[in-house]
Amino acid sequence: MFEMLFSHIQEKVSLTEGDKKTIADFFTSKKLRKRQYLLQEGEVCKYLTFVSKGLLRTYNVDGKGTEHVNVFGWEGWWISDFNSFLTETPAVFNIEAIENCEVLQISLAEYNALMLAVPIMDRYFRILYQNSIVTKERRLMSSITHTAEEKYLELIESNSEITARIPQHLIASYLGIAPETLSRIKKNLAFRK
Amino acid sequence: MFEMLFSHIQEKVSLTEGDKKTIADFFTSKKLRKRQYLLQEGEVCKYLTFVSKGLLRTYNVDGKGTEHVNVFGWEGWWISDFNSFLTETPAVFNIEAIENCEVLQISLAEYNALMLAVPIMDRYFRILYQNSIVTKERRLMSSITHTAEEKYLELIESNSEITARIPQHLIASYLGIAPETLSRIKKNLAFRK
């Protein structure tokens, strides 16, 4: 249960056995079934969630009722409505399990307490967030500068697991394109090859 | 020169006088004239830069030669090609002064050394990056779900300073729309009011 978390942390900083014991106490574990919700829009996102097994997505719904996937999270990823979690305001995102999941959760109070108890966790999260910013920046520029086809190609090149595990219409939603468009793009690519 | 930096840091964590002295030693200051470059695409981004005075932008150039603004940074903001800085690989972004600027710079080695010398800086950057992620996430979803007009309205509502200080065609570029489109949107809004 915690091995995934510890090994993920230790990719960035080193932990003593004592640290691990302390850290483990801050988290509670939870199992989710496919299609179960971890968070619904309008609730406050009470927990920062580490995915130790399975796959989830965050998405929001626009004025026309269309869903837009914000993030996919599987083993080794953190997931939340980050703004809601940090500011304790109502969430704009939903978090739903795409596969059966096992997750570890920490509340905001515990998250802050964790940093005081194990100060190296400040560094861990600092490094984690650094990398996250780079990824988000890249995705944003991709979204602005690339065509639908280019966005798709970039995604499958940078992350082949995504296409293997995730239904096509959710990938389309993640890329910000209509499912029909993605279908046509794939057809077109196969044809040209 | 450093007051802006210290007060910015102290919005998030508290510093002793000793900390301030130590921190100041890690930075070097630099002045820039309007249109001067802090970084050009292809170079390694050697410094993380804090803007103490003035205004800069990062942008990249797509295959067709079109510029796309990634970020604006003015007093109290950090600016860099973050990926290039962290991985010491060639930058994809350019950084250019829009106004005359005064900046404080720190190299990657010094950045890492700073965290060891003043561990609370790990927390400062962790919090800084937390907030940055929320902002980038919001901008990304805006870019995917909103029309050009909605993106513009959201921008001026959330950040009125931007429209006051920044030429319209750069705002268009930041929003990922053509300058002509932004011009028409403004006309349209004025007309409807």
Next chain:
DNA sequence: CGGATCGTTGATCAACTTCAACGGTCGTGG
């Protein structure tokens, strides 16, 4: 004064969306 830069306007064009219909597959309940 003259050139560069910036914003505006009009006309055309391309990419992608939307709407609608259909076929395949998967899972669940009878």
Next chain:
DNA sequence: CCACGACCGTTGAAGTTGATCAACGATCCG
């Protein structure tokens, strides 16, 4: 265990948004 419905991907046709191309006027600054 089969049948039905839900879900998913595909295809076609039409519609819309915003991009592109081109020209022009205004302003700023050397």
